[in-house]
Amino acid sequence: MPFNAVEPTHFRLPDILSNWPWPRHLNPHYEVCQKESKAFNLCDFNLLASLGYPLHGKDGCRVGCELMNLFYVIDYYTDVANEAEAKVQADVLMDALRNPHMERPPSEWIGAEVARQFWLNALHIATPTFQRHFIDSFEMYMKAVVREVQDRTEHYIDGIEEFFDLRRDTCGVKPAFAMIEIELDIPDEVMQNEHIAAIILGGVDIIIVVNDMCSYNVEQARSDDHNLVAVVMRSLHLDLAGALEWISDLHDSIVEKFLLAFSQVPHYTDPKLDRQVTQFIHGIGNWVRANEVWSFESERYFGKRGREIQVTRMVELLPKAAP
Template identity: 80%
Template structure:
């Protein structure tokens, strides 16, 4: 008998949010905010024609409108601008070397700290995009939100620089290293901060152990769903910064084994998230209690928003998103990921009891 192993041509995408208590919820200002934000971004000519086509397929305005369904029109617009800014940053840093990514990160942080200063002539275009986004956000932003957003955005850009270094060296992290880095590079922490743009939640409340657990769990669920949905895209371009690739290499699993491991991990994260949600304290100040309640529900909603956007946009599955959402069957590309230069010797499994 032949010992040749037949590689699978399709895989079933796990339905990991089938019992998630937050349903799909779309901001009623989606259409007008999308139109305005797209027109605004087009003024910068930040993309090549090919990248512009990819951008148009993503509809990050839909993601923002799903993620911030309770924001008023101004808040929805700022959310749309943020999602579009993330694409500008990702597009330009993905092709930058570590030094170039560091320069771009420094520009972004200077913009957030000095938004009223004109940007130097000839500077990377992302700086002016970020400046105009931030000036618009400041019109409705509380000082507390501003501080939280800048802190989390700095984590994001520092992570992007580290990712550029890993990409240059063709390095594949171990699982623990991967999550430590991906929790920043995914941009979800500043995305969650945007939920509180009009709120004034004190630092000591945001640092409550249960709220911190919700933020961490929400970030990890977004990572897991993103990396499962984007695996084919990243496989085609030999991008090793993906959880599926990391698990296969780190645990010496085949593709099916990695999917099962990741699905089980997600189940554990869901369980811990729902437990932490039930343990968030109530506060005697009615306004603070209302804001905390809205914030933690906003995290749960974002997990759902990210999942449904993955199918409703054309970023990962083209025009077949709704079909794949229903059948969960995805055609698996055959292009192999190159072997890593080095591996982390230690594997720490997150969310293990």
């Protein structure tokens, strides 16, 4: 920035999903599940789950709500943990998921018991295939969370490629996508199809882009640099407007690849399998929209002005919080 330049007071969010083919779709069981699930009302993670899983029945919607709230518990505790503490938290949580019928020690980190209760509810409707896919993806997520804590402790600065490599797991989107499968039975070899794999990767990356654009303001105010906007500004020596433009162009290229892969997913001769694959890949497209609209409809990033900002796209830059 030139010496005499004035710091911006506002910035404009690109409307990058204006042409996304999947519209907003809310699960009809939202209000009931919101009351029954452990709720963090300001963020309304139950709304996120109900937008993300609009076709799930009441039980599936509730399990989705509990997953979103489990993510919140993990974030809340690991954000203030050191590497050793985060490693213990990850280990006991994974043990709780693998052994849900075992009572947890009273002195143990509360996140393990939250995870155990979530998983016990999930098992009432979960297929064995889903269970395996979910546990595998959640383990990757927890390992990445520990790595993020290590990076924060060591003040390690990511480049753009390194940031994406880690963020694809720390964001929790892969286990969230797996939850689409909770009552489905899609074989491993089908899930590993190159086009379905490309859809999963593309969906994760689009959600990272949208989330980090929407969360940038509150994160920069508390000097949190684990955000794509901050990484791009630092890595490419761009100002905020330039970084948002660069990320918007990146997003467009990811969307192009996503839609191409979507059009190339094969049809299967087994009608049941074909329906389930279609449901899964449309579920990913829907999740991208769900994440975007939740960012404005909850109060997590924009307070009570979210719906206004969703229309105007203009955001007032928050001042830095006192150290």
